[in-house]
Amino acid sequence: MKIDLHCHSNCSDGSLSVEQLIDRACSLDVKILALTDHDTINGVEQAMCIAADRLKIIPALELSVTWNDKQIHIVGLGIDIDSTALIDLINEQNQRRKERALNIGKKLEKLGFKDAYANTKALSGSDDSIITRGNYARYLYSIKAACSVDDAFNTYLKQGKKAYVKTQWVSLQNGIAIIKQSGGIAVLAHPKRYPLTNMKLCELIEDFKSAGGEAMEVSNCGQSLTERDYLSKLCLKYNLLASCGSDFHHEGVFRELGHNIEIPQANTSVLEHDRVKRFL
Numbered sequence: 001m002k003i004d005l006h007c008h009s010n011c012s013d014g015s016l017s018v019e020q021l022i023d024r025a026c027s028l029d030v031k032i033l034a035l036t037d038h039d040t041i042n043g044v045e046q047a048m049c050i051a052a053d054r055l056k057i058i059p060a061l062e063l064s065v066t067w068n069d070k071q072i073h074i075v076g077l078g079i080d081i082d083s084t085a086l087i088d089l090i091n092e093q094n095q096r097r098k099e100r101a102l103n104i105g106k107k108l109e110k111l112g113f114k115d116a117y118a119n120t121k122a123l124s125g126s127d128d129s130i131i132t133r134g135n136y137a138r139y140l141y142s143i144k145a146a147c148s149v150d151d152a153f154n155t156y157l158k159q160g161k162k163a164y165v166k167t168q169w170v171s172l173q174n175g176i177a178i179i180k181q182s183g184g185i186a187v188l189a190h191p192k193r194y195p196l197t198n199m200k201l202c203e204l205i206e207d208f209k210s211a212g213g214e215a216m217e218v219s220n221c222g223q224s225l226t227e228r229d230y231l232s233k234l235c236l237k238y239n240l241l242a243s244c245g246s247d248f249h250h251e252g253v254f255r256e257l258g259h260n261i262e263i264p265q266a267n268t269s270v271l272e273h274d275r276v277k278r279f280l
């Protein structure tokens with residue numbers, strides 16, 4: 001059965017509307033989907049409504065947190081979208097995101113990209129959409145200031161580049177505590193995508209676990225089998241549940257909803273957790 005527990009709509013930096021995303025998931029025969037937009041749950045209720053009995057939706061989000069001065073992503077899976085603690089946190093994060101997006105815009109203006117913020121915003125889903133660096137990258141690519149989204153990151157948006165803006169997100173510990181308080185479980189997203197050595201990654205996982213984190217993503221569609229195997233073993237070593245997700249943002253050759261993301265047999269699936277199971 002195809003499952004995908006990490007993807008984005010245009011409520012944040014995905015390019016499809018919630019409706020288009022659900023239709024795509026259904027046409028690809030995905031049976032269980034978690035919409036994990038960055039620091040927002042705006043699309044979740046609509047996703048549940050549109051999905052009806054076509055596929056199961058697990059309410060979720062992808063939270064940006066700060067750990068040891070680094071930006072880490074934690075998926076909150078199976079959350080209660082009415083939780084006031086979660087809504088308060090989301091409002092704070094959105095304020096940080098808005099300030100950061102404006103400051104990235106100012107830096108890009110200095111580099112000659114007039115109205116960068118307004119133009120990037122105009123390409124997003126709605127006025128409420130969360131603007132990430134992903135949105136800026138797509139804008140820079142659309143005006144041919146970069147030859148790919150990746151190139152936009154490497155030239156302008158990555159740490160150390162001219163339009164990079166450092167942000168203090170909620171701490172790893174507080175982020176996980178609020179995910180748990182709101183009925184969900186914390187899943188460490190794409191562990192191999194951080195600029196961390198394997199030793200530092202283990203330190204992150206230890207802190208993640210001490211803070212109450214219960215699962216990690218082991219499987220995503222673009223990775224090598226060696227990487228999946230490594231993460232599967234790490235997941236067992238730290239006694240975490242295993243999750244999988246495409247991190248789909250838009251149509252393209254590399255990532256597709258539900259594609260090539262099985263949870264390894266050796267691991268216990270996050271779907272076994274009561275807090276997730278209740279939505280199945």
Ligand code: AMP
Pocket residue numbers: 013038064131132133134137149150153154249
């Ligand atoms: P932010 O949370 O604003 O820092 O933006 C992070 C988002 O940018 C990620 O979720 C990805 O969608 C995207 N992203 C980060 N690094 C890259 C990269 N090298 N190439 C393409 N997209 C990236």
Ligand code: MN
Pocket residue numbers: 008013038132134249
């Ligand atoms: Mn993104």
Ligand code: MN
Pocket residue numbers: 062073189190
């Ligand atoms: Mn992420």
Ligand code: MN
Pocket residue numbers: 006007008036062247
């Ligand atoms: Mn993501």
